[in-house]
Amino acid sequence: MSFSIAITGKGGTGKTTAAGLIVASLLRRGLVPVLAVDADPNACLDEVLGVKAVHTVGSVREEARDKSTRNELAGIAKKEWLELKIAESLVEADGFDLIAMGRPEGPGCYCYANNVLRDVLQAIADNYPYIVIDNEAGLENLSRRIVQRVDLLVMVGDSSKRGLDTVERLFELAAEMKIEYGALAIVVNRIRHGVELARLEALKTATGADYLVTLPENDMLAEWAEEGKSLLSLPPSNDAAMHIDMFVNDAVR
Template identity: 60%
Template sequence: MVQAKARTYLNKMSYTIAVTGKGGVGKTTVTGLIINRLLANGRTPVLAVDADANSCLHSVLGVTVENSVGKIREEAREEASKGKVTGIAKQQMLEMKIAECLVEAKDFDLIAMGRPEGPGCYCYANNVLRDVIRKLSSSYPYVVIDNEAGLENLSRRIVQKVDLLVMVADPSKNGIETIRRLHKLAFEMKIDFKKLCIFINRTRDGKIPEEAKYLKNETEADFIIPLPDNKEIASFSEKGTSLFELSVENEVSKIVDEFVGQLDCIFGCAKSAKATALQEKMAAKLHI
């Protein structure tokens, strides 16, 4: 049995935010900023899931990861090959060990997917991780997932639902085209998401580039938000410094904070006049 950590948030509405985008566009940084601002706004506790084998979400969040689902998968495969565990015992052992992977921090926990370290299918570990996340999620109002460069993890149904799909791109023509492909892929894979937000990261002037202005109609995104290129964040990324050390006046952090502050309405609004009004309000505040 999976036992959730002793968190005060139990059996209430839980929202899942999944972040995706091609490598190198700042996907993990945006994930870290969303988590950072959720905590700052008192939307705690948060379950952070590092589902990108090449990610460094733990560094962005200022914690150390000693174990991962990938390592556990290898250990379980080894023990099973020796005939030490079978059937239900294997399932229970994996659930217990994956739950033990949780890195506990103030107001958030982190679980890392890691990478398989040997041959064989990763599907079984994915299935167990899905069950563990489902059972743990009742202890967290927000589950935030840093996905691989693409939609593979979501296509494997590691989470049953995605309340908010966040796509991150750089302002280049190729970056915008990647968003179009990801959006098309999401429908081809039948990924169930309720809301869509697109962050255009590292813009020169904090404005939506011309090429990206067509994305709202093409993707029916609820929000398209430009994030200006930021020297402080770039320096943090180079040094591996936690985003929790960002100055309170950081411009990008303020934009993400404004977005996070509107999540209740975002999740509650249908594509209606109210939702349009919220988009316009955000646009005015962000000078979009």
């Protein structure tokens, strides 16, 4: 059975960066193959991992709808066609595969694409010992249970007072929504001038988090993003990569 790691948090705080660093860390430890899931419609986990998702679950779903409208799927089992197409949209790379939800068009379609993604994940999850899911901001995806079980939930926030308050609220919301997970990690990202340790401890206590990970503001991460470079090419001696390595070492069996 695979071990699934889902990343969530406020917009722009470093979810995709954390997801990319976690995948890189799993690869370094030889915990492969990893399935990287880009479950954010404004996807860029592929770029962060140095691959390109041409077909997405959303685009396959659009194509299926167009074909149905034109009756082109008559005679072909729609389910089989979908499965084939989804398999085609899996990007294969060294040590990991990536699947992206993409951006479906039209109202109400996110929900459908989510359902398709959930079915796809159910079908292929067992091929991967580790699954890393980069989610959009908020808890929508998790509440739709795109994976059956989250073993490690990672909540990312920035190190400002407001950022930490937001993580605490997100935790409360997750509890209200009865989102289930095995262990909880809080990643406090982009620490510039230190952070109030008492506030961090209070956050850990309030959320019952199993892991508290701090990531420094890191010039190399900024530079890599600016140049569109893959986080897999970040030197393992990078400060942020080392913090994530230590975390993965503790949290992943």
